[in-house]
Amino acid sequence: MYSIKQVSNMLDMPTVTIRAWENRYGAVKPLRTESGYRMYSPDDIEDLRWLKEQVEEKGMNISQAVLVLKAEKNSLVRKGSFLNHSGEPVNAQPYEDLSSDIYEALFAFQGERANKLIDYGFSIYGYDAMFYQVLVPVLVRVGDAWETGEASVAQEHFMTELITRRFFQFYHLFPVHSYLPKVLSLCPSGEHHQVGLMLFSLLLRRNGLDVSYLGPNTPKDGLLDIIKAQGIGIICMSITSPGLVSAAEEYVDYILQAFPDVKFFLGGKGFEGETKTKYSEWVMDEPTENWQEWLSQFIGPEHFGRN
Structure with a gap:
Protein backbone atom coordinates (compact mmCIF):
# COMPACT_ATOMS: atom_id res chain seq x y z
CA MET A 1 0.00 0.00 0.00
CA TYR A 2 1.19 3.51 -0.76
CA SER A 3 0.62 6.94 0.74
CA ILE A 4 -0.77 9.79 -1.36
CA LYS A 5 2.66 11.43 -1.37
CA GLN A 6 4.24 8.26 -2.75
CA VAL A 7 1.55 7.99 -5.41
CA SER A 8 2.05 11.64 -6.30
CA ASN A 9 5.76 11.05 -6.84
CA MET A 10 5.22 7.83 -8.78
CA LEU A 11 2.70 9.35 -11.20
CA ASP A 12 4.05 12.92 -11.22
CA MET A 13 0.61 14.15 -10.16
CA PRO A 14 -0.12 16.85 -7.56
CA THR A 15 -1.76 15.45 -4.44
CA VAL A 16 -4.52 18.04 -4.81
CA THR A 17 -5.41 16.52 -8.20
CA ILE A 18 -5.52 13.00 -6.79
CA ARG A 19 -7.84 14.14 -3.99
CA ALA A 20 -10.06 16.06 -6.42
CA TRP A 21 -10.42 13.08 -8.75
CA GLU A 22 -11.27 10.89 -5.80
CA ASN A 23 -13.71 13.24 -4.06
CA ARG A 24 -15.48 14.76 -7.07
CA TYR A 25 -15.51 11.87 -9.54
CA GLY A 26 -14.97 8.71 -7.48
CA ALA A 27 -11.94 7.80 -9.60
CA VAL A 28 -10.50 5.56 -6.87
CA LYS A 29 -11.46 4.52 -3.35
CA PRO A 30 -8.30 4.22 -1.25
CA LEU A 31 -8.32 2.55 2.12
CA ARG A 32 -7.98 4.72 5.25
CA THR A 33 -5.75 4.10 8.22
CA GLU A 34 -7.07 4.52 11.76
CA SER A 35 -5.61 8.02 11.66
CA GLY A 36 -7.52 8.81 8.47
CA TYR A 37 -4.59 8.72 6.03
CA ARG A 38 -5.23 7.49 2.50
CA MET A 39 -3.50 4.28 1.44
CA TYR A 40 -3.53 3.33 -2.26
CA SER A 41 -3.33 -0.18 -3.69
CA PRO A 42 -1.45 -1.12 -6.89
CA ASP A 43 -4.83 -1.28 -8.66
CA ASP A 44 -5.62 2.29 -7.53
CA ILE A 45 -2.28 3.43 -8.94
CA GLU A 46 -2.93 1.62 -12.23
CA ASP A 47 -6.32 3.31 -12.53
CA LEU A 48 -4.90 6.75 -11.74
CA ARG A 49 -2.12 6.26 -14.26
CA TRP A 50 -4.63 5.33 -16.96
CA LEU A 51 -6.88 8.29 -16.12
CA LYS A 52 -3.90 10.65 -16.28
CA GLU A 53 -3.02 9.29 -19.72
CA GLN A 54 -6.55 9.82 -21.04
CA VAL A 55 -6.66 13.40 -19.77
CA GLU A 56 -3.16 14.51 -20.73
CA GLU A 57 -2.50 12.54 -23.89
CA LYS A 58 -5.93 11.93 -25.41
CA GLY A 59 -7.73 15.10 -24.40
CA MET A 60 -10.56 13.41 -22.51
CA ASN A 61 -12.10 15.26 -19.59
CA ILE A 62 -11.76 13.53 -16.25
CA SER A 63 -15.47 12.91 -15.70
CA GLN A 64 -15.75 11.09 -19.04
CA ALA A 65 -12.53 9.16 -18.39
CA VAL A 66 -13.88 7.93 -15.04
CA LEU A 67 -17.10 6.76 -16.72
CA VAL A 68 -15.10 4.75 -19.26
CA LEU A 69 -12.91 3.31 -16.52
CA LYS A 70 -15.91 2.18 -14.51
CA ALA A 71 -17.60 0.72 -17.59
CA GLU A 72 -14.52 -1.35 -18.38
CA LYS A 73 -13.38 -2.04 -14.83
CA ASN A 74 -14.15 -5.75 -14.96
CA SER A 75 -14.31 -6.18 -18.71
CA LEU A 76 -12.70 -8.82 -20.87
CA VAL A 77 -10.39 -6.16 -22.27
CA ARG A 78 -8.94 -5.07 -18.92
CA LYS A 79 -8.83 -8.37 -17.08
CA GLY A 80 -8.56 -11.03 -19.78
CA SER A 81 -11.55 -13.00 -18.47
CA PHE A 82 -15.01 -12.43 -17.10
CA LEU A 83 -14.67 -11.40 -13.46
CA ASN A 84 -17.00 -10.09 -10.81
CA HIS A 85 -16.22 -6.99 -8.75
CA SER A 86 -14.26 -9.09 -6.27
CA GLY A 87 -11.92 -10.15 -9.05
CA GLU A 88 -13.13 -13.75 -9.02
CA PRO A 89 -14.14 -15.65 -12.16
CA VAL A 90 -17.89 -16.09 -12.56
CA ASN A 91 -19.27 -19.33 -13.95
CA GLN A 169 -26.04 4.10 -24.03
CA PHE A 170 -22.37 3.19 -23.97
CA TYR A 171 -21.52 4.79 -27.30
CA HIS A 172 -20.93 8.23 -25.82
CA LEU A 173 -18.77 6.94 -22.98
CA PHE A 174 -15.88 6.27 -25.32
CA PRO A 175 -13.80 9.04 -26.91
CA VAL A 176 -13.47 9.36 -30.68
CA HIS A 177 -10.01 9.68 -32.21
CA SER A 178 -10.08 12.06 -35.16
CA TYR A 179 -7.07 10.42 -36.82
CA LEU A 180 -9.01 7.15 -37.29
CA PRO A 181 -11.36 6.59 -40.24
CA LYS A 182 -15.09 7.14 -39.82
CA VAL A 183 -17.29 4.04 -40.05
CA LEU A 184 -20.79 3.39 -41.38
CA SER A 185 -22.46 0.22 -40.03
CA LEU A 186 -25.42 -1.40 -41.75
CA CYS A 187 -27.17 -4.56 -42.88
CA PRO A 188 -28.37 -4.68 -46.51
CA SER A 189 -32.03 -4.80 -47.46
CA GLY A 190 -33.55 -8.12 -46.45
CA GLU A 191 -31.29 -8.60 -43.43
CA HIS A 192 -33.26 -8.00 -40.22
CA HIS A 193 -30.81 -9.42 -37.68
CA GLN A 194 -28.34 -6.98 -36.19
CA VAL A 195 -26.78 -8.62 -33.11
CA GLY A 196 -23.36 -9.21 -34.67
CA LEU A 197 -23.34 -5.81 -36.35
CA MET A 198 -24.24 -4.11 -33.10
CA LEU A 199 -21.51 -5.84 -31.10
CA PHE A 200 -18.83 -5.20 -33.68
CA SER A 201 -19.89 -1.56 -33.97
CA LEU A 202 -19.51 -1.21 -30.21
CA LEU A 203 -16.04 -2.71 -30.44
CA LEU A 204 -15.14 -0.18 -33.13
CA ARG A 205 -16.53 2.66 -31.03
CA ARG A 206 -14.63 1.50 -27.96
CA ASN A 207 -11.44 1.57 -30.03
CA GLY A 208 -11.99 5.22 -30.84
CA LEU A 209 -13.61 5.01 -34.28
CA ASP A 210 -16.53 7.34 -35.01
CA VAL A 211 -19.34 4.93 -35.99
CA SER A 212 -22.60 5.96 -37.63
CA TYR A 213 -25.02 3.08 -37.07
CA LEU A 214 -27.81 2.55 -39.61
CA GLY A 215 -28.77 -0.95 -38.46
CA PRO A 216 -30.77 -3.68 -40.20
CA ASN A 217 -32.55 -3.65 -43.55
CA THR A 218 -30.83 -0.51 -44.85
CA PRO A 219 -31.68 0.44 -48.46
CA LYS A 220 -29.02 1.65 -50.88
CA ASP A 221 -30.89 4.87 -51.52
CA GLY A 222 -29.14 7.75 -49.82
CA LEU A 223 -26.03 5.81 -48.81
CA LEU A 224 -23.72 7.69 -51.14
CA ASP A 225 -24.89 11.01 -49.75
CA ILE A 226 -24.16 9.87 -46.20
CA ILE A 227 -20.72 8.56 -47.13
CA LYS A 228 -19.80 11.84 -48.81
CA ALA A 229 -21.25 14.11 -46.12
CA GLN A 230 -19.68 12.21 -43.23
CA GLY A 231 -16.36 11.43 -44.88
CA ILE A 232 -16.81 7.69 -44.31
CA GLY A 233 -13.67 5.59 -44.75
CA ILE A 234 -14.95 2.15 -43.71
CA ILE A 235 -18.26 0.38 -44.29
CA CYS A 236 -19.16 -2.35 -41.80
CA MET A 237 -21.79 -4.76 -43.15
CA SER A 238 -23.26 -7.96 -41.67
CA ILE A 239 -25.44 -10.75 -43.03
CA THR A 240 -26.70 -13.92 -41.37
CA SER A 241 -27.71 -15.90 -44.47
CA PRO A 242 -25.53 -17.05 -47.41
CA GLY A 243 -28.48 -16.11 -49.58
CA LEU A 244 -27.69 -12.46 -48.96
CA VAL A 245 -24.07 -12.61 -50.14
CA SER A 246 -24.99 -11.38 -53.61
CA ALA A 247 -26.99 -8.51 -52.10
CA ALA A 248 -24.01 -7.54 -49.94
CA GLU A 249 -21.74 -7.65 -53.00
CA GLU A 250 -24.14 -5.36 -54.85
CA TYR A 251 -23.81 -2.83 -52.04
CA VAL A 252 -20.02 -3.04 -52.17
CA ASP A 253 -20.02 -2.65 -55.96
CA TYR A 254 -22.41 0.30 -55.75
CA ILE A 255 -20.33 2.11 -53.14
CA LEU A 256 -16.95 1.40 -54.73
CA GLN A 257 -18.09 2.88 -58.04
CA ALA A 258 -18.51 6.23 -56.32
CA PHE A 259 -15.87 5.88 -53.58
CA PRO A 260 -13.11 3.50 -54.73
CA ASP A 261 -10.96 4.17 -51.66
CA VAL A 262 -13.56 3.08 -49.11
CA LYS A 263 -12.71 -0.11 -47.21
CA PHE A 264 -15.15 -2.74 -45.92
CA PHE A 265 -15.58 -4.99 -42.90
CA LEU A 266 -17.83 -7.88 -43.95
CA GLY A 267 -19.06 -10.27 -41.27
CA GLY A 268 -21.83 -12.51 -40.00
CA LYS A 269 -22.82 -16.14 -40.48
CA GLY A 270 -23.69 -15.44 -44.10
CA PHE A 271 -19.99 -15.24 -44.93
CA GLU A 272 -18.94 -18.28 -42.90
CA GLY A 273 -18.12 -21.82 -43.99
CA GLU A 274 -17.94 -22.60 -47.69
CA THR A 275 -19.70 -19.41 -48.73
CA LYS A 276 -17.76 -17.65 -51.50
CA THR A 277 -17.52 -13.93 -52.16
CA LYS A 278 -15.34 -11.93 -54.51
CA TYR A 279 -14.53 -9.66 -51.57
CA SER A 280 -13.06 -12.35 -49.33
CA GLU A 281 -10.14 -10.08 -48.31
CA TRP A 282 -12.61 -7.97 -46.33
CA VAL A 283 -14.45 -10.85 -44.60
CA MET A 284 -13.99 -11.01 -40.83
CA ASP A 285 -14.78 -14.61 -39.86
CA GLU A 286 -13.03 -14.72 -36.50
CA PRO A 287 -14.87 -15.77 -33.30
CA THR A 288 -15.95 -12.99 -30.95
CA GLU A 289 -12.98 -13.38 -28.62
CA ASN A 290 -10.58 -12.70 -31.53
CA TRP A 291 -12.30 -9.60 -32.89
CA GLN A 292 -9.99 -7.17 -31.10
CA GLU A 293 -6.84 -8.83 -32.44
CA TRP A 294 -8.27 -8.95 -35.96
CA LEU A 295 -9.28 -5.30 -35.83
CA SER A 296 -5.87 -4.19 -34.61
CA GLN A 297 -4.13 -6.06 -37.42
CA PHE A 298 -6.54 -4.77 -40.05
CA ILE A 299 -6.22 -1.09 -39.23
CA GLY A 300 -2.84 -1.14 -37.52
CA PRO A 301 -1.93 -1.93 -33.92
CA GLU A 302 -0.17 1.42 -33.55
CA HIS A 303 -3.63 3.05 -33.33
CA PHE A 304 -4.69 0.96 -30.35
CA GLY A 305 -2.43 1.57 -27.41
CA ARG A 306 -5.23 0.57 -25.04
CA ASN A 307 -8.25 -1.69 -25.56
Whole structure:
Protein backbone atom coordinates (compact mmCIF):
# COMPACT_ATOMS: atom_id res chain seq x y z
CA MET A 1 0.00 0.00 0.00
CA TYR A 2 1.19 3.51 -0.76
CA SER A 3 0.62 6.94 0.74
CA ILE A 4 -0.77 9.79 -1.36
CA LYS A 5 2.66 11.43 -1.37
CA GLN A 6 4.24 8.26 -2.75
CA VAL A 7 1.55 7.99 -5.41
CA SER A 8 2.05 11.64 -6.30
CA ASN A 9 5.76 11.05 -6.84
CA MET A 10 5.22 7.83 -8.78
CA LEU A 11 2.70 9.35 -11.20
CA ASP A 12 4.05 12.92 -11.22
CA MET A 13 0.61 14.15 -10.16
CA PRO A 14 -0.12 16.85 -7.56
CA THR A 15 -1.76 15.45 -4.44
CA VAL A 16 -4.52 18.04 -4.81
CA THR A 17 -5.41 16.52 -8.20
CA ILE A 18 -5.52 13.00 -6.79
CA ARG A 19 -7.84 14.14 -3.99
CA ALA A 20 -10.06 16.06 -6.42
CA TRP A 21 -10.42 13.08 -8.75
CA GLU A 22 -11.27 10.89 -5.80
CA ASN A 23 -13.71 13.24 -4.06
CA ARG A 24 -15.48 14.76 -7.07
CA TYR A 25 -15.51 11.87 -9.54
CA GLY A 26 -14.97 8.71 -7.48
CA ALA A 27 -11.94 7.80 -9.60
CA VAL A 28 -10.50 5.56 -6.87
CA LYS A 29 -11.46 4.52 -3.35
CA PRO A 30 -8.30 4.22 -1.25
CA LEU A 31 -8.32 2.55 2.12
CA ARG A 32 -7.98 4.72 5.25
CA THR A 33 -5.75 4.10 8.22
CA GLU A 34 -7.07 4.52 11.76
CA SER A 35 -5.61 8.02 11.66
CA GLY A 36 -7.52 8.81 8.47
CA TYR A 37 -4.59 8.72 6.03
CA ARG A 38 -5.23 7.49 2.50
CA MET A 39 -3.50 4.28 1.44
CA TYR A 40 -3.53 3.33 -2.26
CA SER A 41 -3.33 -0.18 -3.69
CA PRO A 42 -1.45 -1.12 -6.89
CA ASP A 43 -4.83 -1.28 -8.66
CA ASP A 44 -5.62 2.29 -7.53
CA ILE A 45 -2.28 3.43 -8.94
CA GLU A 46 -2.93 1.62 -12.23
CA ASP A 47 -6.32 3.31 -12.53
CA LEU A 48 -4.90 6.75 -11.74
CA ARG A 49 -2.12 6.26 -14.26
CA TRP A 50 -4.63 5.33 -16.96
CA LEU A 51 -6.88 8.29 -16.12
CA LYS A 52 -3.90 10.65 -16.28
CA GLU A 53 -3.02 9.29 -19.72
CA GLN A 54 -6.55 9.82 -21.04
CA VAL A 55 -6.66 13.40 -19.77
CA GLU A 56 -3.16 14.51 -20.73
CA GLU A 57 -2.50 12.54 -23.89
CA LYS A 58 -5.93 11.93 -25.41
CA GLY A 59 -7.73 15.10 -24.40
CA MET A 60 -10.56 13.41 -22.51
CA ASN A 61 -12.10 15.26 -19.59
CA ILE A 62 -11.76 13.53 -16.25
CA SER A 63 -15.47 12.91 -15.70
CA GLN A 64 -15.75 11.09 -19.04
CA ALA A 65 -12.53 9.16 -18.39
CA VAL A 66 -13.88 7.93 -15.04
CA LEU A 67 -17.10 6.76 -16.72
CA VAL A 68 -15.10 4.75 -19.26
CA LEU A 69 -12.91 3.31 -16.52
CA LYS A 70 -15.91 2.18 -14.51
CA ALA A 71 -17.60 0.72 -17.59
CA GLU A 72 -14.52 -1.35 -18.38
CA LYS A 73 -13.38 -2.04 -14.83
CA ASN A 74 -14.15 -5.75 -14.96
CA SER A 75 -14.31 -6.18 -18.71
CA LEU A 76 -12.70 -8.82 -20.87
CA VAL A 77 -10.39 -6.16 -22.27
CA ARG A 78 -8.94 -5.07 -18.92
CA LYS A 79 -8.83 -8.37 -17.08
CA GLY A 80 -8.56 -11.03 -19.78
CA SER A 81 -11.55 -13.00 -18.47
CA PHE A 82 -15.01 -12.43 -17.10
CA LEU A 83 -14.67 -11.40 -13.46
CA ASN A 84 -17.00 -10.09 -10.81
CA HIS A 85 -16.22 -6.99 -8.75
CA SER A 86 -14.26 -9.09 -6.27
CA GLY A 87 -11.92 -10.15 -9.05
CA GLU A 88 -13.13 -13.75 -9.02
CA PRO A 89 -14.14 -15.65 -12.16
CA VAL A 90 -17.89 -16.09 -12.56
CA ASN A 91 -19.27 -19.33 -13.95
CA ALA A 92 -21.80 -19.42 -16.74
CA GLN A 93 -24.89 -20.35 -14.73
CA PRO A 94 -25.53 -16.92 -13.17
CA TYR A 95 -25.29 -15.40 -16.65
CA GLU A 96 -27.83 -17.87 -17.98
CA ASP A 97 -30.20 -17.27 -15.08
CA LEU A 98 -30.01 -13.48 -15.46
CA SER A 99 -30.41 -13.71 -19.21
CA SER A 100 -33.51 -15.86 -18.76
CA ASP A 101 -34.99 -13.46 -16.17
CA ILE A 102 -34.47 -10.49 -18.51
CA TYR A 103 -36.02 -12.37 -21.40
CA GLU A 104 -39.10 -13.32 -19.38
CA ALA A 105 -39.55 -9.73 -18.19
CA LEU A 106 -39.32 -8.39 -21.73
CA PHE A 107 -41.59 -11.11 -23.10
CA ALA A 108 -44.24 -9.91 -20.62
CA PHE A 109 -43.64 -6.23 -21.58
CA GLN A 110 -42.20 -5.51 -18.11
CA GLY A 111 -39.73 -2.87 -19.24
CA GLU A 112 -39.04 -1.39 -15.82
CA ARG A 113 -38.23 -4.79 -14.34
CA ALA A 114 -36.01 -5.67 -17.29
CA ASN A 115 -34.06 -2.43 -16.92
CA LYS A 116 -33.56 -3.02 -13.20
CA LEU A 117 -32.25 -6.51 -13.92
CA ILE A 118 -29.88 -5.10 -16.55
CA ASP A 119 -28.66 -2.42 -14.14
CA TYR A 120 -28.04 -5.09 -11.54
CA GLY A 121 -26.08 -7.18 -14.03
CA PHE A 122 -23.83 -4.28 -15.01
CA SER A 123 -23.10 -3.56 -11.35
CA ILE A 124 -22.14 -7.19 -10.67
CA TYR A 125 -20.51 -8.46 -13.86
CA GLY A 126 -19.22 -5.40 -15.72
CA TYR A 127 -19.46 -4.27 -19.32
CA ASP A 128 -18.26 -7.12 -21.53
CA ALA A 129 -19.70 -9.95 -19.49
CA MET A 130 -23.15 -8.37 -19.52
CA PHE A 131 -23.17 -7.76 -23.24
CA TYR A 132 -21.63 -10.99 -24.46
CA GLN A 133 -22.87 -13.43 -21.81
CA VAL A 134 -26.27 -11.98 -20.88
CA LEU A 135 -27.76 -9.55 -23.39
CA VAL A 136 -26.59 -11.14 -26.64
CA PRO A 137 -28.23 -14.48 -25.70
CA VAL A 138 -31.43 -12.53 -24.99
CA LEU A 139 -31.34 -10.98 -28.47
CA VAL A 140 -30.62 -14.34 -30.09
CA ARG A 141 -33.49 -15.92 -28.19
CA VAL A 142 -35.79 -13.06 -29.20
CA GLY A 143 -34.94 -13.57 -32.87
CA ASP A 144 -35.54 -17.30 -32.64
CA ALA A 145 -38.86 -16.78 -30.84
CA TRP A 146 -40.02 -14.36 -33.53
CA GLU A 147 -39.05 -16.73 -36.37
CA THR A 148 -40.88 -19.67 -34.78
CA GLY A 149 -43.95 -17.60 -33.95
CA GLU A 150 -43.47 -17.88 -30.19
CA ALA A 151 -43.09 -14.09 -29.96
CA SER A 152 -45.35 -11.65 -31.78
CA VAL A 153 -44.04 -8.83 -33.93
CA ALA A 154 -44.92 -6.39 -31.13
CA GLN A 155 -43.03 -8.44 -28.57
CA GLU A 156 -39.99 -8.76 -30.84
CA HIS A 157 -39.93 -5.00 -31.47
CA PHE A 158 -40.32 -4.15 -27.79
CA MET A 159 -37.63 -6.56 -26.62
CA THR A 160 -35.13 -5.69 -29.32
CA GLU A 161 -35.63 -1.95 -28.98
CA LEU A 162 -35.09 -1.92 -25.22
CA ILE A 163 -31.87 -3.93 -25.36
CA THR A 164 -30.61 -1.99 -28.39
CA ARG A 165 -31.13 1.23 -26.46
CA ARG A 166 -29.06 -0.13 -23.58
CA PHE A 167 -26.28 -1.09 -25.97
CA PHE A 168 -26.00 2.40 -27.39
CA GLN A 169 -26.04 4.10 -24.03
CA PHE A 170 -22.37 3.19 -23.97
CA TYR A 171 -21.52 4.79 -27.30
CA HIS A 172 -20.93 8.23 -25.82
CA LEU A 173 -18.77 6.94 -22.98
CA PHE A 174 -15.88 6.27 -25.32
CA PRO A 175 -13.80 9.04 -26.91
CA VAL A 176 -13.47 9.36 -30.68
CA HIS A 177 -10.01 9.68 -32.21
CA SER A 178 -10.08 12.06 -35.16
CA TYR A 179 -7.07 10.42 -36.82
CA LEU A 180 -9.01 7.15 -37.29
CA PRO A 181 -11.36 6.59 -40.24
CA LYS A 182 -15.09 7.14 -39.82
CA VAL A 183 -17.29 4.04 -40.05
CA LEU A 184 -20.79 3.39 -41.38
CA SER A 185 -22.46 0.22 -40.03
CA LEU A 186 -25.42 -1.40 -41.75
CA CYS A 187 -27.17 -4.56 -42.88
CA PRO A 188 -28.37 -4.68 -46.51
CA SER A 189 -32.03 -4.80 -47.46
CA GLY A 190 -33.55 -8.12 -46.45
CA GLU A 191 -31.29 -8.60 -43.43
CA HIS A 192 -33.26 -8.00 -40.22
CA HIS A 193 -30.81 -9.42 -37.68
CA GLN A 194 -28.34 -6.98 -36.19
CA VAL A 195 -26.78 -8.62 -33.11
CA GLY A 196 -23.36 -9.21 -34.67
CA LEU A 197 -23.34 -5.81 -36.35
CA MET A 198 -24.24 -4.11 -33.10
CA LEU A 199 -21.51 -5.84 -31.10
CA PHE A 200 -18.83 -5.20 -33.68
CA SER A 201 -19.89 -1.56 -33.97
CA LEU A 202 -19.51 -1.21 -30.21
CA LEU A 203 -16.04 -2.71 -30.44
CA LEU A 204 -15.14 -0.18 -33.13
CA ARG A 205 -16.53 2.66 -31.03
CA ARG A 206 -14.63 1.50 -27.96
CA ASN A 207 -11.44 1.57 -30.03
CA GLY A 208 -11.99 5.22 -30.84
CA LEU A 209 -13.61 5.01 -34.28
CA ASP A 210 -16.53 7.34 -35.01
CA VAL A 211 -19.34 4.93 -35.99
CA SER A 212 -22.60 5.96 -37.63
CA TYR A 213 -25.02 3.08 -37.07
CA LEU A 214 -27.81 2.55 -39.61
CA GLY A 215 -28.77 -0.95 -38.46
CA PRO A 216 -30.77 -3.68 -40.20
CA ASN A 217 -32.55 -3.65 -43.55
CA THR A 218 -30.83 -0.51 -44.85
CA PRO A 219 -31.68 0.44 -48.46
CA LYS A 220 -29.02 1.65 -50.88
CA ASP A 221 -30.89 4.87 -51.52
CA GLY A 222 -29.14 7.75 -49.82
CA LEU A 223 -26.03 5.81 -48.81
CA LEU A 224 -23.72 7.69 -51.14
CA ASP A 225 -24.89 11.01 -49.75
CA ILE A 226 -24.16 9.87 -46.20
CA ILE A 227 -20.72 8.56 -47.13
CA LYS A 228 -19.80 11.84 -48.81
CA ALA A 229 -21.25 14.11 -46.12
CA GLN A 230 -19.68 12.21 -43.23
CA GLY A 231 -16.36 11.43 -44.88
CA ILE A 232 -16.81 7.69 -44.31
CA GLY A 233 -13.67 5.59 -44.75
CA ILE A 234 -14.95 2.15 -43.71
CA ILE A 235 -18.26 0.38 -44.29
CA CYS A 236 -19.16 -2.35 -41.80
CA MET A 237 -21.79 -4.76 -43.15
CA SER A 238 -23.26 -7.96 -41.67
CA ILE A 239 -25.44 -10.75 -43.03
CA THR A 240 -26.70 -13.92 -41.37
CA SER A 241 -27.71 -15.90 -44.47
CA PRO A 242 -25.53 -17.05 -47.41
CA GLY A 243 -28.48 -16.11 -49.58
CA LEU A 244 -27.69 -12.46 -48.96
CA VAL A 245 -24.07 -12.61 -50.14
CA SER A 246 -24.99 -11.38 -53.61
CA ALA A 247 -26.99 -8.51 -52.10
CA ALA A 248 -24.01 -7.54 -49.94
CA GLU A 249 -21.74 -7.65 -53.00
CA GLU A 250 -24.14 -5.36 -54.85
CA TYR A 251 -23.81 -2.83 -52.04
CA VAL A 252 -20.02 -3.04 -52.17
CA ASP A 253 -20.02 -2.65 -55.96
CA TYR A 254 -22.41 0.30 -55.75
CA ILE A 255 -20.33 2.11 -53.14
CA LEU A 256 -16.95 1.40 -54.73
CA GLN A 257 -18.09 2.88 -58.04
CA ALA A 258 -18.51 6.23 -56.32
CA PHE A 259 -15.87 5.88 -53.58
CA PRO A 260 -13.11 3.50 -54.73
CA ASP A 261 -10.96 4.17 -51.66
CA VAL A 262 -13.56 3.08 -49.11
CA LYS A 263 -12.71 -0.11 -47.21
CA PHE A 264 -15.15 -2.74 -45.92
CA PHE A 265 -15.58 -4.99 -42.90
CA LEU A 266 -17.83 -7.88 -43.95
CA GLY A 267 -19.06 -10.27 -41.27
CA GLY A 268 -21.83 -12.51 -40.00
CA LYS A 269 -22.82 -16.14 -40.48
CA GLY A 270 -23.69 -15.44 -44.10
CA PHE A 271 -19.99 -15.24 -44.93
CA GLU A 272 -18.94 -18.28 -42.90
CA GLY A 273 -18.12 -21.82 -43.99
CA GLU A 274 -17.94 -22.60 -47.69
CA THR A 275 -19.70 -19.41 -48.73
CA LYS A 276 -17.76 -17.65 -51.50
CA THR A 277 -17.52 -13.93 -52.16
CA LYS A 278 -15.34 -11.93 -54.51
CA TYR A 279 -14.53 -9.66 -51.57
CA SER A 280 -13.06 -12.35 -49.33
CA GLU A 281 -10.14 -10.08 -48.31
CA TRP A 282 -12.61 -7.97 -46.33
CA VAL A 283 -14.45 -10.85 -44.60
CA MET A 284 -13.99 -11.01 -40.83
CA ASP A 285 -14.78 -14.61 -39.86
CA GLU A 286 -13.03 -14.72 -36.50
CA PRO A 287 -14.87 -15.77 -33.30
CA THR A 288 -15.95 -12.99 -30.95
CA GLU A 289 -12.98 -13.38 -28.62
CA ASN A 290 -10.58 -12.70 -31.53
CA TRP A 291 -12.30 -9.60 -32.89
CA GLN A 292 -9.99 -7.17 -31.10
CA GLU A 293 -6.84 -8.83 -32.44
CA TRP A 294 -8.27 -8.95 -35.96
CA LEU A 295 -9.28 -5.30 -35.83
CA SER A 296 -5.87 -4.19 -34.61
CA GLN A 297 -4.13 -6.06 -37.42
CA PHE A 298 -6.54 -4.77 -40.05
CA ILE A 299 -6.22 -1.09 -39.23
CA GLY A 300 -2.84 -1.14 -37.52
CA PRO A 301 -1.93 -1.93 -33.92
CA GLU A 302 -0.17 1.42 -33.55
CA HIS A 303 -3.63 3.05 -33.33
CA PHE A 304 -4.69 0.96 -30.35
CA GLY A 305 -2.43 1.57 -27.41
CA ARG A 306 -5.23 0.57 -25.04
CA ASN A 307 -8.25 -1.69 -25.56
